[in-house]
Amino acid sequence: MKIYKDFATYNQEIGLSRPLDNDIDVGYYDAPKIKIACEAVVVDFYRISIKIKYKRKSTPDVAPVSAVFFNTPNLIIEPGWDAEPDFTGMYLQLSKKIIEENRFLFKTYLDYGQHEALYLTDEEVEEVSAVFKLMMKYYESEKRNFNVLLSYVNVLVSLVEAFYKRQFSTDPKQYNHVVTDFQQSLIDYYNRPVQQLPNVQYFADQLGLTANYLGDIVKHFTQKSALENIHDFVIKKAKELLMENHQMNTTEVAYELGFEYPNYFSKFFKKQVGLSPKEFRQELIK
Missing domain, CATH: 2.60.120 (Jelly Rolls)
Known part of the structure; x- marks a missing residue:
């Protein structure tokens, strides 16, 4: 060629x-x-x-x-x-x-x-x-x-x-499936043991798209970037683990979600939620 x-x-x-x-x-x-x-x-x-x-x-x-x-x-x-x-x-x-x-x-x-x-x-x-x-x-x-x-x-x-x-x-029907497939891929990712946090490139590869193309379609239809969607999903999973698995400490929750360092998870959670994982649990008890 x-x-x-x-x-x-x-x-x-x-x-x-x-x-x-x-x-x-x-x-x-x-x-x-x-x-x-x-x-x-x-x-x-x-x-x-x-x-x-x-x-x-x-x-x-x-x-x-x-x-x-x-x-x-x-x-x-x-x-x-x-x-x-x-x-x-x-x-x-x-x-x-x-x-x-x-x-x-x-x-x-x-x-x-x-x-x-x-x-x-x-x-x-x-x-x-x-x-x-x-x-x-x-x-x-x-x-x-x-x-x-x-x-x-x-x-x-x-x-x-x-x-x-x-x-x-x-023609939103032509693109809606991209958003749906992306969201389903996020769910599938956390339905099995994970070893690291997912990124936009991972999901783009899964869907056979470039990261920029995937990100632009997701942003257009959800009003949030693909990375923001990933972060929202991770926070949702974190809250579920903190609420439903009281025997798990913060470090275990961090590793369960794919965070390499528990301290980074705590900082990430507080930035997104306004409370540390420990404070979030305390609020639930109250």
């Missing part, structure tokens, strides 16, 4: 314009000139691709869509793309270096490509197109101002955030 390490070799292979910079590349698709049949490939950089009125040859009865697609390093781009050569659109390519140096700008959406595209309404297409027009202005300028360019990248990512929230809300 071929791996493309930089924009220049990938663009040349696919039929895109030559990049003006090694860390950020912005351009428009010219569909008739793009290579649409090739083997599966991997790009060692990040891509945000907006395709407008995109239609696959293999599904002629399906209406064209406008959508945002994401590619990240190590994510395989399937062979053949299979596109009718009449779509339009734009792309933004970002090096791993620029992502690391400006991580605060990019939030979590770049790894969504492993799960789903973001489908755009006509109004959203207009908004994204307007931002890209401004990005191109500063990208093609001889006196490029990278701070301004990155600011527009941030605007684009913020729009993506808003549009994903709309997509989550438009």
